[in-house]
Amino acid sequence: MPMLQTIGLNKRFGGLHVTNNVDLTLQAGEVHCLIGPNGAGKSTLFRLILGEHLPSSGAILFGGEDITSLKPFQRIRRGMSVKFQVPGIFKALSVRQNLEIAMQHHYPPAALGEEIDKLLAFLNLTADAKRLAGNLSHGQKQWLEIGMAVSLKPRLLLLDEPTAGMSPEETHATGEMVKRLNAQGMTVLAVEHDMAFVRQVAQQVTVLHLGKVFAQGSIDEIVANEDVAAIYLGQTTAHETAHEPAGGPHA
Numbered sequence: 001m002p003m004l005q006t007i008g009l010n011k012r013f014g015g016l017h018v019t020n021n022v023d024l025t026l027q028a029g030e031v032h033c034l035i036g037p038n039g040a041g042k043s044t045l046f047r048l049i050l051g052e053h054l055p056s057s058g059a060i061l062f063g064g065e066d067i068t069s070l071k072p073f074q075r076i077r078r079g080m081s082v083k084f085q086v087p088g089i090f091k092a093l094s095v096r097q098n099l100e101i102a103m104q105h106h107y108p109p110a111a112l113g114e115e116i117d118k119l120l121a122f123l124n125l126t127a128d129a130k131r132l133a134g135n136l137s138h139g140q141k142q143w144l145e146i147g148m149a150v151s152l153k154p155r156l157l158l159l160d161e162p163t164a165g166m167s168p169e170e171t172h173a174t175g176e177m178v179k180r181l182n183a184q185g186m187t188v189l190a191v192e193h194d195m196a197f198v199r200q201v202a203q204q205v206t207v208l209h210l211g212k213v214f215a216q217g218s219i220d221e222i223v224a225n226e227d228v229a230a231i232y233l234g235q236t237t238a239h240e241t242a243h244e245p246a247g248g249p250h251a
């Protein structure tokens with residue numbers, strides 16, 4: 001059974017058809033990246049999956065159950081977790097305190113300290129545990145946010161441009177974290193512009209264009225697809241320019 005399925009999903013904002021009959025399937029255990037030119041509808045689809053928007057029509061199944069009309073907190077309770085682009089960390093608290101807040105109601109007090117230690121090590125933040133979260137570097141803040149999102153061991157992790165603003169080294173380290181989470185059984189859906197990251201982590205890639213699924217396949221199939229390259233022409237973002245030859249998601 002797929003972990004997540006959208007079936008004929010549509011979202012209209014007034015006259016604008018932003019999500020157009022999208023069928024997306026995530027198999028359990030895969031890392032799936034959602035790419036597409038600016039304005040393709042990636043964020044909207046992401047918010048539909050999370051329940052921040054309700055679809056105009058169509059259905060969303062999570063673990064085979066219809067969650068189309070559930071609220072975000074109900075989806076989170078069923079094992080979905082999200083890391084948004086803007087970190088929702090508590091800047092005036094230490095790194096450790098941030099993780100304590102995320103985890104304290106979910107682990108017995110005797111086990112909490114050790115769980116936090118394990119997560120800090122995973123996030124490469126052990127040496128920074130006592131620092132105020134607000135004093136971390138941009139990349140470290142993103143990792144702390146990822147830590148808070150995965151601290152409850154979700155079945156499905158949603159990542160919204162997890163490497164935005166990161167250096168290539170930080171991007172690579174983030175990719176390694178995603179791969180380790182996936183190796184532990186977590187299914188991941190990431191909206192991402194950075195093709196180096198997509199190449200590093202994705203087992204499946206879906207390309208959105210004008211609200212529709214334009215192409216779907218392995219990273220090699222997507223990179224080799226000339227129609228996909230064509231829709232990116234003239235649309236490179238600063239991020240893509242930093243890692244890619246002009247024109248789009250080439251190897």
Ligand SMILES: Nc1ncnc2c1ncn2[C@@H]1O[C@H](COP(=O)(O)OP(=O)(O)OP(=O)(O)O)[C@@H](O)[C@H]1O
Pocket residue numbers: 013016018036037038039040041042043044045
């Ligand atoms: N709440 C809204 N009301 C009206 N139009 C919206 C709303 N949200 C998104 N749109 C429009 O839907 C289209 C797709 O936007 P969306 O943000 O989903 O694309 P995207 O692929 O995530 O783009 P980007 O890569 O630039 O973040 C855009 O034309 C946008 O203006």
